[in-house]
Amino acid sequence: MSADAEPAPISAKPPVTLREVAAAAGVSVATASKALNGQGRMTAETRERIRETARLLGFRPNSLAQSLLRKRSFTVGLLTNDTYGRFSLPLMAGVSDALVDNGVSVFLCNVEDDTRLGQLHVEAMLDKRVDGIIATGKRIDRHLPVDLSNLRVPVVYAFTQPDPGAVGLVSDDAGGARLAVEHFLRLGRRRIAHVSGPESFAVVHTRAQAYREVLQEHGLPTAEPLLGAWSEGWGHEAVAKLFGKAGREGWPDAVFCGNDQIARGVIDALRERGIRVPEDVGVIGFDNWEIVAEATRPPLTSVDMNLSTLGREAGLALLSLVGGQPAAPGIRKLPCRLVVRQSCGRPPGG
Amino acid sequence: MSADAEPAPISAKPPVTLREVAAAAGVSVATASKALNGQGRMTAETRERIRETARLLGFRPNSLAQSLLRKRSFTVGLLTNDTYGRFSLPLMAGVSDALVDNGVSVFLCNVEDDTRLGQLHVEAMLDKRVDGIIATGKRIDRHLPVDLSNLRVPVVYAFTQPDPGAVGLVSDDAGGARLAVEHFLRLGRRRIAHVSGPESFAVVHTRAQAYREVLQEHGLPTAEPLLGAWSEGWGHEAVAKLFGKAGREGWPDAVFCGNDQIARGVIDALRERGIRVPEDVGVIGFDNWEIVAEATRPPLTSVDMNLSTLGREAGLALLSLVGGQPAAPGIRKLPCRLVVRQSCGRPPGG
């Protein structure tokens, strides 16, 4: 058993227990435990001998036993009703990354819109003694189909409607809309239209309101936003409405779109009408869905909600809650950022 | 304590233990355990009394303690290197669904392409005593950056390159390609082109080979597939190559595309040239990425890899492995299906 022997690889054999390490090192399990955790008092030589033995045997403590005792499982649940959507992916990746960096594993729980399924998942998570729960959704203005108030573990809401008194993180949609409109203004655009999604979405109103405010602040007339669907098809229709009327002078010189699909429809429709983007009309989208934004011709400038960061912040917030730090309840809005590509044009003298 | 009293809701109070249930029912923990698990012998009345007590107290067994004893945690790890991609989502949802139905929770582990991160995750999962691991990826022809051979738990590979001797599930790409080409043939198309992705992808060759075979089986000449990128841009380029030469008689009357983005580029490019889809040229894509397939004009017929089913099967395969059923090692190919929309035209007399 030389000092530079290889540690045993993870293998098919049953796991090595602390008892075995202790026996091999000729000490009690108590001492072995303390040696490995840096607790207790013993000679440096004893401690080192035990550690070396553990290393050689490939000892890894059984998390189940540790959790049972410590009442802390280093495990959290991630609840989502958006397994197919593009929003939850970066969000979940961000959550997962933040937690994994802190040695915490994540249970993925897809609840769809099924209350029974949600209840089932929450109970399973609680049974498995998760340290906390992160609830994410596909819409900021909708609750998950499950009641997470009065749980015995902390809960953080990300990109979904939080319970009153809980801590929630969402993107700053108003700020994102401002970024887009103000960018247009800086580029010298003055007749800015807004084409967005269905009226039933809260973000549609939030963004439209910010759009109006920015224009008013600059003393510009505000056209009524065109509300429709989150689709390319609606982008085409909207262009027909905006650019259908004869008389070029009434046409917008910029279109701020509620998402990237609408923006793509707008760009395609404009091209089909022979209207040049960005020379005649600038276009900015929302979501920065790269696969769409980079395929438009020209590539689409878009507002990015920083969902990955949002997820990361949510993970960290939960961690501090689990650690006993009292977090200010309420909704925290995280800033968006504008990803500039080629659909909005260059500054006048640029 | 009437019989129809409400069971205690899940609450912020510390969980009820079996010991408390036993005390409240006036029996020992051993008897209580047996009553709740349907084990042991006791009067029906005793059993029912204990069960009712447990229900009223809102007792839920501590999974950690159960797992520690049973050596079965009802937990599996899901390893992926594709948190952002669209393939892993339905796959993961399928896995998750299959497992959750069987009372198994899923650890989501995003390893990116980082060996160290992968090792970390695998060790954490093993420490938490997962019953098994499912490895999924974004490409069938690439290994995950982590060695999963010789683990002490079963492993199933889904949509990623399995270790030799392991059980793996992938989509039947050749079969999917056949579906597309044969559909064209049934519709009376005879000059079928194939535009696909980069040469470095194994699926590109698999599908191209199937494409050639079907044409040969029907005694038709096979044009050399055009290989490029998985992008709309390449779809445009490919159309320029295929339809650039003067002389309409040499043009294809159908294009089978390697993915939906290429197909979209092809359709857009054809429209820009005034070539009608599906009247003049039929187009079929691959992946059935609904958000793309439904936005093309006309909506795109596409091959669906049934990834959700693939994930479900992977989950079930792992479950039976965990249950001790020996599974035949090797790669199992699951059939694709053709989702017919409007880009390929109707049968001649249809």
Next chain:
DNA sequence: CTCCCTTGAGAAAACCTTTTCCCAAATCGC
């Protein structure tokens, strides 16, 4: 009236680790 078997239920070990308490030996102060 015994003896044996069944029934109903409890005691205790086991799973694996952590932590508190405890004890013997060694060291220190004077």
Next chain:
DNA sequence: GCGATTTGGGAAAAGGTTTTCTCAAGGGAG
């Protein structure tokens, strides 16, 4: 040299459940 403290390490309880034994009481056979 003697009491007090420190040092090094072990015993045991705890965490919550399952399972194997054990055991007393009751019932049936002869």
